[in-house]
Amino acid sequence: MRVVVPFAAETPKTRLESVFSPDERSRFARAMLADVLRAIAETGHEPTVVSTAPLAVADLELPEAVAAVTSVAVDERPLTDAVNARLPGGDGAADGIGAAGDSDRNPVAVVMADLALATPGALEGVLTTAADVAIAPGRGGGTNALVVRHPAFRADYHGTSYLDHCEIAQSVGADLETVDSFRLGTDIDEPADLVEVLVHGRAGDRALARLHEFGFVLDDRGGRVGVAREGDLASE
Template identity: 30%
Template structure:
């Protein structure tokens, strides 16, 4: 089993700009990448490829393989899959709530494809047993895209339902989930910068300018 992590650091996470500066966002996405890599290694996945454009620096101390690509996300991943014969675990870099147990559960499944849906119809993880019989189609309702691709390829599918893995960090209100459920340096980074506001409905972070 190999893992593939698509990663973007340069000008990352513009939707977090109400809460974090560009420099802070770029630092934060690197911390989230570290959490994902750490959980993969704890789960026993030692061969980890980080797919990124050449201008996105990947820290050398992570001990991962950097796969540079100028293609867009779908083209880059599909070109990668065409060259692989071993099972591939594709996981997004903005999932700091992931734990090793989630990864162990997913890779132990016997289905051809395991899909973890993200918020709003996205796809946060795909575990593919036979890369030669599958391709990806991110953007838009990618969860439905990936289910339909599996159906068209006669692949057996398991939908892995997990709050922790469905929580990608894109918007300022997502940051509270790291404060509540996170771990490691990404949680420390958020808790040092924000206070948590609680009310009758739900907890949220206190962003500058909030009432």
């Protein structure tokens, strides 16, 4: 199955700017992207990163087998337009995904690049559904992973896009399956989400390694567990 991975390459993860420097944000976003690409490749599918700006696969330092099946397409359009062009029955894009002649029943998956906890097993839960439209929602109402087989379904990201996508599926007569997954439901948007990476990240995960490199640790000094820089904790 074609797996599109949208990636905002230029100013990624602005909601993390209170805890990361711009350079750290960029490196952390790329680390999450690398983890997502590896998980997709390990399911046997081939990811295409749809990036807002040029991105060299070599710079992502992917394992050789992952790099070999990963491609990058640059698309400056807003997220929804860049995805819709690539869905079955879409207008098509230069990379050929969703292009005329591509069978309408060839499913296309869209997996966000900020799913730091994604594993091949979790992804298989959504990639192996047979529904016209399958969604793994994100916390807060987003759409973290989407599989589309129905040629009339069009995405509409941002806001509570999960609810919007349920409505759109219904309006075009597509049956929809919602996939309940903690790992796919955890997109890393805000500082509090970094707790999940520190708690549930696995050895070898690049995003977890970056947090360790940047000095982040769990902060359980009171109330809900958060994250802090080791140095800041030590100095208090």
